[in-house]
Amino acid sequence: MSDKQKTIREEIKLSGIGLHTGREVNLTIKPAKENTGFVFVRTDLEGHPQVEADVNYVTTTERGTTLEKLGVKIHTCEHLLAALVGMDIDNAFLEMNSAEPPILDGSSKYFVEAIEKAGVKEQDLAREYLVVKEVMNYIDPSTGSEITVIPADDYEITTMVDFGTKVLGTQNASMKNLSEFKDEIAPARTFSFLHELEQLLDANLIKGGDISNAIVYVDKELTPETTEKLKLAFGKDEVSIRPNGILDNLTLNFPNEAARHKLLDVIGDLALVGVRIKGRVIANKPGHFVNTQFAKKLNRQYKLQKRKNVPDFDLKAEPVFDINGIMKLLPHRPPFLLVDKILQLSETHVVGLKNVSMNEPFFVGHFPKEPVMPGVLQIEAMAQVGGILVLANVPDPENYSTYFVKMDNVKFKKKVVPGDQLIFKIELIEPIRRGIVHMQGYGYVGDSVVVEAELMAQVAKTKN
Incomplete structure (x- = not known):
């Protein structure tokens, strides 16, 4: 579907x-x-x-x-x-x-x-x-x-x-x-037991009922008094029980x-x-x-x-780009390449993954006793994922780079620490015009938003 x-x-x-x-x-x-x-x-x-x-x-x-x-x-x-x-x-x-x-x-x-x-x-x-x-x-x-x-x-x-x-x-x-x-x-079809049907009729709560629109399972004796009630309610001359225990005038569609x-x-x-x-x-x-x-x-x-606003992604699925595919699009290289996989990609959005490892070089000097990924590098990683969104849609990405123009509404909501899988979702706020890219980015660890920012970048041809 x-x-x-x-x-x-x-x-x-x-x-x-x-x-x-x-x-x-x-x-x-x-x-x-x-x-x-x-x-x-x-x-x-x-x-x-x-x-x-x-x-x-x-x-x-x-x-x-x-x-x-x-x-x-x-x-x-x-x-x-x-x-x-x-x-x-x-x-x-x-x-x-x-x-x-x-x-x-x-x-x-x-x-x-x-x-x-x-x-x-x-x-x-x-x-x-x-x-x-x-x-x-x-x-x-x-x-x-x-x-x-x-x-x-x-x-x-x-x-x-x-x-x-x-x-x-x-x-x-x-x-x-x-x-x-x-x-x-x-x-x-809907169904009822005979004792329930009797109670509903006595309470005047089933005025539109008919043997043809409800299966009635007979779970009690069908007394002459009850029979008369049913005949009157359903406008029938006779009411009886089928061998399978339901009232007559109706055949089950399924067992x-x-x-x-x-x-x-x-x-x-x-x-x-x-x-x-x-x-x-x-x-x-x-x-x-x-x-x-x-x-x-x-x-x-x-x-x-x-x-x-957590993106729906499957970490076990084949990535759109692995690390080798990413390096064909981005000019960055380790230790400053901060994207490991691209999980989703369309003309208007991208989802990328960064595995945060204790081996990251920035942990040596950034709160070494309580390692925390620097916020500025979270934004850089987000921007690199956004760069994939732009460069994957040009025929010769090796000849272009994306550069920051502006950052707005940057918020850091939770610490990112070794062992975290940092997922970035970037969406275009408006179509790309004259090489200017306006994007909204979110970073997630699990079901929590850890960072968000509105980014603007310029796509420029690389000078040879």
């Missing part, structure tokens, strides 16, 4: 009944520009207020995930959000004339089909990711539900469900890649449909993190509460990563 952001190509219109409100709702999905995310719009309310699909707006998770912003509510948003993520969409406006999307058949299937028919449009800006670099988890001690995420190259999910009932038993489901969502996950629907819910709830995830999620007995609590934790981690 592309790493560019995406939206839908054309408007989508769907209508149906809200599961809990029982009201007819018209849903219009509209294209949105980059970095919009998913935004619900209540067209039935004055001013058409908007509620962003943001986990910090979650208020309740009873029988579905509810968002609320300034008194405006959106109920049961997870199936629609799962469809958008599963179809590789990043940005969309979701206009509704009610508080709840249509339940349709209780899955994401019809949302997916509508998105596929409308088409997907690639946008100009790159997609952002929460890159999982260490194990994170959340446990709900009251239920034993647990969600863990571990590092992985793609977005993978495994769900395990065990409700302690003979009729459902233990089920597992997995998705190795979002490309599997359309056929393997989207058609999985493990319950586990697949729980996986669908995880995708929809984690969409509220607000960014794509690179990691493997393992969910044991997931539910909307534990899903959204975990989403809040991931959202905080993403904001921390974004604030630190």
